[in-house]
Amino acid sequence: MKIRVKxxxxxxxxxxxxxxxxxxxxxxxxxxxxxxxxxxKEAGIIFVNGRHFENKPVLENGxxxxxxxxxxxx
Amino acid sequence: MxxxxxxxxxxxxxxxxxxxPENWKSLGGRGLTSAVVASEVEPxxxxxxxxxxxxxxxxxxxxxxxxNTGRLSAGAxxxxxxxxxxxxxxxxxxxxxxxxxxxxxxxxxxxxNKDEFYGIRIKKDSIEIEKTNLWGKxxxxxxxALSKGNEKRGVISIGVAGEMKMAAANISVKDPQGxxxxxxxGGLGAVMGSKxxxxxxxxxxxxxxxxxxxxxxxxxxxxxxxxxxMAHPVSGEGLPTYGTNILTNVLHEAGGLPTRNxxxxxxxxxDKISGETMxxxxxxxxxxxxHGCHAGCVIQCSQVYNDKDGNYLTSGFEYETIWATGANCxxxxxxxLAYADNLMDDIGIDTIETGAAVAxxxxxxxxxxxxxxxxxxxxxxxxxxxxxxxxxxxxxAEVTGKVFGVTRVPVVKGQALPAYDPRxxxxxxxxxxxxxxxxxxxxxxxxxxNILSVGGFIDPLKKEGQIExxxxxQIATASLDTAGLCIFTAFAILDNPQxxxxxxxxxxxxxxxxxxxxxxxxxxxxxxxxxxxxxKRAGFNEKDDRLPEFFSLEKCPxxxxxxxxxxxEIDSFWNF
Numbered sequence: 111m112k113i114r115v116k117x118x119x120x121x122x123x124x125x126x127x128x129x130x131x132x133x134x135x136x137x138x139x140x141x142x143x144x145x146x147x148x149x150x151k152e153a154g155i156i157f158v159n160g161r162h163f164e165n166k167p168v169l170e171n172g173x174x175x176x177x178x179x180x181x182x183x184x
Numbered sequence: 185m186x187x188x189x190x191x192x193x194x195x196x197x198x199x200x201x202x203x204x205p206e207n208w209k210s211l212g213g214r215g216l217t218s219a220v221v222a223s224e225v226e227p228x229x230x231x232x233x234x235x236x237x238x239x240x241x242x243x244x245x246x247x248x249x250x251x252n253t254g255r256l257s258a259g260a261x262x263x264x265x266x267x268x269x270x271x272x273x274x275x276x277x278x279x280x281x282x283x284x285x286x287x288x289x290x291x292x293x294x295x296x297n298k299d300e301f302y303g304i305r306i307k308k309d310s311i312e313i314e315k316t317n318l319w320g321k322x323x324x325x326x327x328x329a330l331s332k333g334n335e336k337r338g339v340i341s342i343g344v345a346g347e348m349k350m351a352a353a354n355i356s357v358k359d360p361q362g363x364x365x366x367x368x369x370g371g372l373g374a375v376m377g378s379k380x381x382x383x384x385x386x387x388x389x390x391x392x393x394x395x396x397x398x399x400x401x402x403x404x405x406x407x408x409x410x411x412x413x414m415a416h417p418v419s420g421e422g423l424p425t426y427g428t429n430i431l432t433n434v435l436h437e438a439g440g441l442p443t444r445n446x447x448x449x450x451x452x453x454x455d456k457i458s459g460e461t462m463x464x465x466x467x468x469x470x471x472x473x474x475h476g477c478h479a480g481c482v483i484q485c486s487q488v489y490n491d492k493d494g495n496y497l498t499s500g501f502e503y504e505t506i507w508a509t510g511a512n513c514x515x516x517x518x519x520x521l522a523y524a525d526n527l528m529d530d531i532g533i534d535t536i537e538t539g540a541a542v543a544x545x546x547x548x549x550x551x552x553x554x555x556x557x558x559x560x561x562x563x564x565x566x567x568x569x570x571x572x573x574x575x576x577x578x579x580x581a582e583v584t585g586k587v588f589g590v591t592r593v594p595v596v597k598g599q600a601l602p603a604y605d606p607r608x609x610x611x612x613x614x615x616x617x618x619x620x621x622x623x624x625x626x627x628x629x630x631x632x633x634n635i636l637s638v639g640g641f642i643d644p645l646k647k648e649g650q651i652e653x654x655x656x657x658q659i660a661t662a663s664l665d666t667a668g669l670c671i672f673t674a675f676a677i678l679d680n681p682q683x684x685x686x687x688x689x690x691x692x693x694x695x696x697x698x699x700x701x702x703x704x705x706x707x708x709x710x711x712x713x714x715x716x717x718x719x720k721r722a723g724f725n726e727k728d729d730r731l732p733e734f735f736s737l738e739k740c741p742x743x744x745x746x747x748x749x750x751x752x753e754i755d756s757f758w759n760f
Contacts, residue, residue: 118433119426119460154417155637160439162741164641176437180417182636182675183485183503184429184460184629 111171117174121148125142129149137164142175154180186395187287190311192304194379195234195293198348198504199304199311204287205457205759208696212244214270214290215666215711216261217537221268221723222714224290227721231263231371232349238382240281243288243668247282247394250406250690251413252670254278254478256340256357260535262370263315264351264580265597265622267719272665273478275357276339277384282668283392284308285575294379301380303330307387311625318382321349322511322530323356323364331362338386343532344686346373348570350578352537353377356529361488363499364529365477369624370599371580373532397696405689409673413482418638418675428503429459431603431631432511439742440637440644441507441606442601444514444553445543445548446594449608449740453516457506462489470494477553478642483672491524498526504625504652507603513546520560527563533578538563540581545573548588552640564715577737592734597622597724607740609644613656614749617729619716619759626671628658632678645745651757659760663708667691709760 112169116128125146133142139158143150155178156163187593189208192199205560212217229235238260245253256278262269281289293318295302301319305312318326323343338358345353345491353373356364367373378384392656395403396737414420422430434440436454439624443451446652455461466473472488477500488499501522509521528535550573551558566574581600585593598623606613611630619627630653634644640648657674664671667687676683721727735747 112258118435119422119430120439122460151740152417153634154422159225160437161645162637162641162643165643171537178430178434178437179422180423180636180638181426182418182632182638182672183431183433184625184630184671 113137113172114168114174115142116174116176118176119181120179122179133169135170138168140167143177144148148177152179153177187285188308188573189288189290191290191292192288192313192376193290193293193312194295194302194381197295197313199313201309201311205458206602211666212246212260212287213241213255213257213666213668214272214662215707217243217257217270218268218552218711218715220288220290221259221261222718227261227718228723229261231261231266231375236261236371236375236378237290237292237596238375238379239288239290239569241287242278242282243692244576244666246278246668248406248690248694249398249480251410251480251482253668253671254480255668256367256598257665258355258367258372259374260372261722262372263349263374264371266623267374267597267722267724268620268715269623270621271367271369271372273357273365273367273482273672274328275359276478277340277357277386279479280338280386280388280667282394283424284386284389289384289692291376291379296587301382303383303385304381305385308389308392311444316382320344323360323532324530325363327362330383331358334388335362337386338388339383342373342376343530344568345379345531345533346573348578349512350533350575351583352534352578352580353536354532354566356532359477359500359641361499363375365500365530366485366534368534370621371537378758387610388635391459396694398693402693405686405693408682409686411688412484412676412680412686413673415675416679418670419483421484426459426463427485427487428500429462429506431459431503432458432506434635435604438571438608438644440605440635441511442594442603442605445512446601446605447592449605450742454511456516457510457518457521459503465518466490467499475499481670482516483574484669485672491519497522498521498529501525503546504603505535505539508536509542509559512539512543513559515556515734517556520556523729524563527560531563531568533567536602536610537580537600539576540594541577541584544581544590545577545588546591547592550588566735595623596731597728604631604690607667607735610647611642611644611650611653613731613747614650614754614757615658615732617754618654620712620719621660626660627663628654628655628672629659629671631674632657638675645743647749647753651753654755655760658712659705659708662711663704666707666711681737726751731753
């Protein structure tokens with residue numbers, strides 16, 4: 111299946127900003143992090159289709175995953 | 185321990201120094217400004233009349249060697265909300281106040297002579313009202329003129345917006361680079377302007393220092409506190425590298441970035457105004473990625489932003505400003521936003537209120553969404569020169585909506601909502617609704633748990649847990665604002681108990697007290713209740729703790745959510 115991955119802040123370094131990826135069925139958000147060599151602890155915010163991934167840990171065809179490091183502001 | 189209250193009465197044209205009443209001794213910052221306003225200001229007074237007062241107070245820990253304690257609070261009855269107001273900022277004045285033993289400066293009365301304008305000059309054991317010819321000048325020229333001969337002088341000033349008593353006028357505080365930090369919200373600049381006060385100057389003295397009861401204990405606690413700030417990924421790395429504007433992309437991805445006057449939670453131009461793009465532009469153009477608003481800041485979330493030729497354009501270019509004037513107005517030209525930001529600093533007007541008011545005017549068709557030149561023209565020509573349109577925008581979003589017959593007007597208690605859509609970030613909606621300050625994200629920053637997953641996670645689209653979250657944060661924030669701590673210390677405090685322990689230890693070491701963490705929290709709770717009580721006496725009731733109707737009627741894309749709290753649920757916020 112195809113998913114779109116968007117990376118932010120320092121995660122873009124030596125990786126990419128946005129990419130369509132071909133992955134096998136039942137791929138989880140954790141699998142994507144492993145594939146991208148991003149430590150789960152360093153990924154502060156992960157959205158799947160604009161919702162926190164806690165709501166949807168396993169992906170479906172056409173999903174969009176956005177990954178941020180631990181950030182804040184205000 | 186010989187701190188005093190410094191007072192200037194413009195009606196009598198006299199200024200003097202007095203002892204601190206016993207019940208104010210343990211207060212500072214917001215706790216003190218709100219206590220003074222609550223006890224000395226007639227709640228039904230006109231905010232621009234002789235019975236309003238403006239109070240400046242450094243936090244309890246300001247002026248010490250502890251990290252991120254250099255916040256100055258200002259308080260008054262707000263011309264924008266007509267309720268109690270506290271606004272705080274960095275800059276150099278809080279530390280100079282505290283070191284000179286100035287617990288608070290209270291400015292009251294109105295001058296009889298309508299053609300004369302004044303400044304107030306303070307230093308240890310001295311306060312004077314002086315005439316000035318700086319009226320009519322911009323903030324930058326004012327600060328430069330007053331800093332001549334001693335760059336370390338503290339300056340607090342208003343620009344022409346404050347002189348014209350615009351309800352969105354702010355107060356500027358000189359920062360370590362001679363640039364500006366702002367006491368931004370609630371129109372406090374208009375209160376200063378109504379009293380014909382252009383500036384407050386603080387003369388530093390090398391010998392001045394804050395008295396610490398137990399220096400060794402303080403040093404140890406301060407070290408522990410700084411360590412906790414540096415160890416947290418947000419204050420130690422995220423904020424220093426990308427600044428507050430990292431949130432543009434975060435909120436866009438979360439579907440909570442208010443766009444074109446709160447008509448959507450997504451902005452297609454997000455990438456162009458994002459923190460990532462800004463970071464790259466700053467590096468490319470020789471600006472500064474890291475920059476502190478006050479000496480002793482270890483977070484350095486601010487920055488210096490240059491134009492494409494490498495010339496200084498602005499500094500302190502924050503997420504809220506970039507959102508208000510960018511996404512909320514449909515504008516994606518970052519250079520143009522930076523130019524407008526610097527102008528607004530010079531004119532002395534709140535960037536959040538101005539952006540929100542212009543977006544309402546855009547909704548009315550006064551100008552098009554996305555018209556960056558039109559935005560700059562409104563600031564540079566209309567607001568600066570006080571044209572009728574400039575006066576309308578300068579009066580804030582609510583007045584602008586009324587004048588142009590707009591129904592989508594995002595305000596609570598007359599103050600414009602900041603950069604998080606309350607339908608898609610429900611916890612911050614509770615803060616907007618209930619804060620005695622009007623819609624204010626800094627009053628209880630529920631975005632932490634709702635979006636950033638700091639201090640636990642509470643689903644932003646669901647109602648569960650939001651009231652308790654906002655309550656806990658508003659109480660804690662009132663305590664931090666009283667201590668003079670930067671709000672960004674909260675990230676470490678939420679995730680690391682050692683940070684809070686260190687704060688309690690510092691407070692005790694400074695004054696020789698033996699308070700506990702619970703005492704610090706009950707102080708925050710009492711400040712909040714005191715502020716609410718003032719608002720009640722000013723005519724507010726629970727009906728003022730509501731979001732505008734359109735949030736319950738119009739779905740916010742992409743999640744297509746509405747604001748769905750009942751009145752009873754919102755009112756339960758105050759059950760503490």
